Amino acid sequence: MASINKTCLTCKGNYEVFDADQSFYQRVSAPVPKYCPPCRMQRRIAHRNERTLYRRVCDLCKKEGVSIYPAGTPWPVYCAPCWWSDGWSAKSFAMDYDPSRPFLDQWQELQAKVPRIALLCLTSVNSEYTNNAGDNKNCYLIFAAEQNEDSMYSRLIMHCKSCVDCAWVYDSELCYECVDCRGCFKCMYSERCQKSTDLLFCFDVRDSQNCILSVNLRHKQYCIENVQYTKEEFEKKKKEILASRESIEAAKKRYAQLRGQALVKYAFQTKCVDATGDYMFNCHEGRLLFDTTSAKACKYLADAEEPIDCYDMNNAYYKPELCVDIMGVLQINNCKYSSYIFYSNELEYCDSCHNSNSCFGCIGMTKVNNCILNKQYSKEEYQKLRAQIIESMKKDGTYGDFLPPNLSPFGYNETLAKDFFALTKEEALARGFKWQDNISTGTVGKENGKDIFACADCSRNFRITPAELQFYQQMQVPLPTKDFECRHRDRMAKRTPRRLWHRSCQCKIGHDHADKPCANEFETAYAPDRKEVIYCEPCYQAEVV
Ligand SMILES: [Zn+2]
Ligand SMILES: [Zn+2]
Ligand SMILES: [Zn+2]
């Protein structure tokens, strides 16, 4: 694959722009990006605050509620019903473009005026403390989550009931401290398990029931450390583990050892052809795809569903097509360098715009065409002015990349960026990001919460809500000793990072390669110094049946 080498303006690292990339950029009339793929992703998700919640008053109806913005932001913040109402118009903030000044400076002025939505939350019931979420009922502190009930303290859970402290868990019930599980019932402290019931400290177990501390199992029951036991022996062991905080901690340590030695496939992927990345399903012809489903001819994506011909996207759903460098989108076509745009076409440098076409540098607009800086133009005027602005942005070097760090409405430490690219305050500021010094302490929670605890890691205060207490009692587990942020961080550490290394299969003998080591090579998110045994697809399938 032919490519040119470029130096990233942020990290000074080298990155490749392949011939195929160049033809893609030409096809969508976008310049070649000036930053490397990880720096590009960092910029995008530094515009996404999912979990840092504050209490503040809606600047329109004056009711107090929950918001991803603290009090005192330059822009007004409206509660969702007010923001979506006819009680205000984004067009009233229209600005004339001033060709004598940098365009993005003018964008920032507009940003300081246009109201922003308190939470991105749709049709939920009794789930005030949720964000980037929809159709939830009786949920508390869940994020990037849809159609859940009675669930708490989780990121990316879908169609779950009574799940607590989970991440990337789908179609499951009564699960606790699970990561990357699907179709599970009453599973705890487990990862990558599917269609299973009553698992405790299990890794990569499928179609199984009543197993403890087991890895890479299929169709088993009553196994402890992968050894077959009787029902009585299993019940006894389960009781022993759940007897005390100390015995659970001991089991956690044992699990970490077993999990470290488990067999893993080079990528957590199913039905993918010619695609590199991790946590992929049904992806074709792709590069560096993470947590992505059904992508075709896409590169540098994370958290995306059904995208076609898109480069550089995060949190993109409902078939985005022909888009470049965007974040937080639903069903868009031909859009670039924008955030939170839904059901729209041909938007550039737009933020929080919906059901709109052909807009440039607009914020908070709905159902409009041919607008620039929220001002209405005729089609001809729009095209002429847009070309003029792009020309001036090319001159000052700002065209062709996502909205720069200083235009994020959030401090770096409030955003998803800190999950994937940890930076100190000094490092963040040096890279042009903002920082929130008075970050939410996590005690925004329900006022009827009982006791206040101090996190064992960061010593921040946290509460245990009555619903939560009931869950721990039902599952017979002790109260957590850390706050939600630290628990979430511990779960994130169980997943692979969003980068790849070139490695070869570690299978020594057997299978098709008989008495020789397997010759298969691949791109994997498991760094070479990790303990897990990394297998190619055929060797893994032959071994884990
Ligand atoms: Zn870089
Ligand atoms: Zn309101
Ligand atoms: Zn903590």
Ligand SMILES: [Zn+2]
């Ligand atoms: Zn192999």
Ligand SMILES: [Zn+2]
């Ligand atoms: Zn093999």
